[in-house]
Amino acid sequence: MKERSIRIKMEKDDSLHGKFVQLTHLYYRNTFKILSETGIHPKQIPLLILLDKRDGMSQKEISEELHISAPTVAVSMKRMEKAGIIERRNDEHDQRMVRIYLTAQGKEMIEKSRKCVEENEKMVFSGFSESEMCLMKRFFDQMIKNLGGDDKHHCCM
Known part of the structure; x- marks a missing residue:
């Protein structure tokens, strides 16, 4: 019932903010x-994309690169390691440092996720026409700015 009342509120809100919130909600629901x-x-x-580009990063480097708190990264790492997507290994030169690597299963997951995101996109x-898409990208870039x-800190597929 609560989700339905939120959806009704969002549908009635014709402001840019309301439309943006509704779009974000629907996009993530679809993606999920x-x-x-x-x-x-x-x-x-x-x-996953970051590790695909720079396999062997430390947890701290991942946290800094993605602008995510260390505890949040730790929770994600634990889940992904349990699922067999990543593995932790000690650094060859500094045994105190732990590096994160994609497993073969993790690399397969990247390809699957790329296809899913492309489908959703x-x-x-x-x-939308190509020119409208180009204009939309400029709008998004301006909003990000x-x-x-x-832009350089965001991962893209």
Whole structure:
């Protein structure tokens, strides 16, 4: 009942904020639904992509790169390690340092998640022309800039 009343409120809110909140909610709900088949949580995707680009990072490096607190990274790592997606190994040169590596299963998960996200993206952006997509990207970039974000710190597929 609570979710239904939230949805009704969002549908009635015609403000930009209301539309943005509704879009974000629906996008993540869809992404979660599509990814549920792979066993990946949407919040794990940036971490997977980062490790795909820079395998062998430390937990601290991951936390800094993704702008996520160390405890949050630790919880994700624990879940992903238990699922066989990543493994921890001591650094070859400094045994005190632990490095995070994707397993073969983790690399497969990246490919599956990319396909799922692409599928979701096609659905979300269907009906838009190439010029509208380009304009939308510029709007998104400006909003990111307005909020103090920096493109180079965001992982993309």
